[in-house]
Amino acid sequence: MDLPAPRCLPSRTMAFPGWSTAAVEFYEGLEAENSKTYWLAHKETYDNLVRQPMEELLTELAPEFGAGKIFRPYRDVRFSADKSPYKTSIAATLAEGGYIQFSADGLAAGAGMYAASSDQLERFRAAVDDDRSGRSLERIVTEVRAAGITLSGHDTLKTAPRGYTKDHPRIELLRYKGLVTWQEWPAADWLDAPRAKDRVAEFFRHSAPLQGWLAEHVGPAQTSEARQR
DSSP: OOOOOOEEOOOOOSOOOOOOHHHHHHHHHHHHOOSHHHHHHTHHHIIIIIIHHHHHHHHHHHHHHOOEEEOOSBOOOTTOSOOOOBOSEEEEEETTSOEEEEETTEEEEEEEESSOOHHHHHHHHHHHHSHHHHHHHHHHHHHHHHTTOEEEOSSBOSSOOTTSOTTOTTHHHHHBSSEEEEEEEEOOGGGGSTTHHHHHHHHHHHHHHHHHHHHHHTOSOOSHHHHTO
16 A cells, blocks of 8 residues: 655644544535645644644554554645545554544544565465464454454455465455454544543554564565565
8 A cells, every 4th residue: 555654743742632523524624625725724723633633642552552653634646636635534653553544434443464565465375374373363353353343355356366275264364465454433422532542542452463463474575666665
């Protein structure tokens, strides 16, 4: 997945307050009028009620999940037919692996390996095929789904990958070209409160075993093509 380079956060000492109704309405308005005029007229709302809470959330999550980085709010429209200049969500990554997003729809979080490079995919499938590591991943998948978290692949083959049989006991996992956990929480009153952090933190704790499995058995991309992304 090609994403613009995120920017490092300054240190902050304020407590995460949650996102207010005004923050939700900011993105509702941006969806209706994605223009520089709207952005400049509501820039203070973005800075104080959208970005600042995200900075504070990342600061509070950092001791357990690593430092956070927020992506730029501007879209890269050079190769897109959609020339809307601004993203209709704010998103951030965590150093220990993880993704957080806030928009008019509410809050969402993800973790895992979104799109595997060719060498990662080879190691992933070998580990899924292996009886010991494959069964370990099956247990993790079962526990994650039991927690109400979606687990799936970025892309999925319609049949078995080359070299593997269609009746493989872990064929569902072998067909994935990535493996991610994902959870969404629709905008509601709880979002305007510090406890919104608790939902995100709980999600990342449930996702930690998958992150650990991927780190041990797959690791970072090694191909030159992947490093140039």
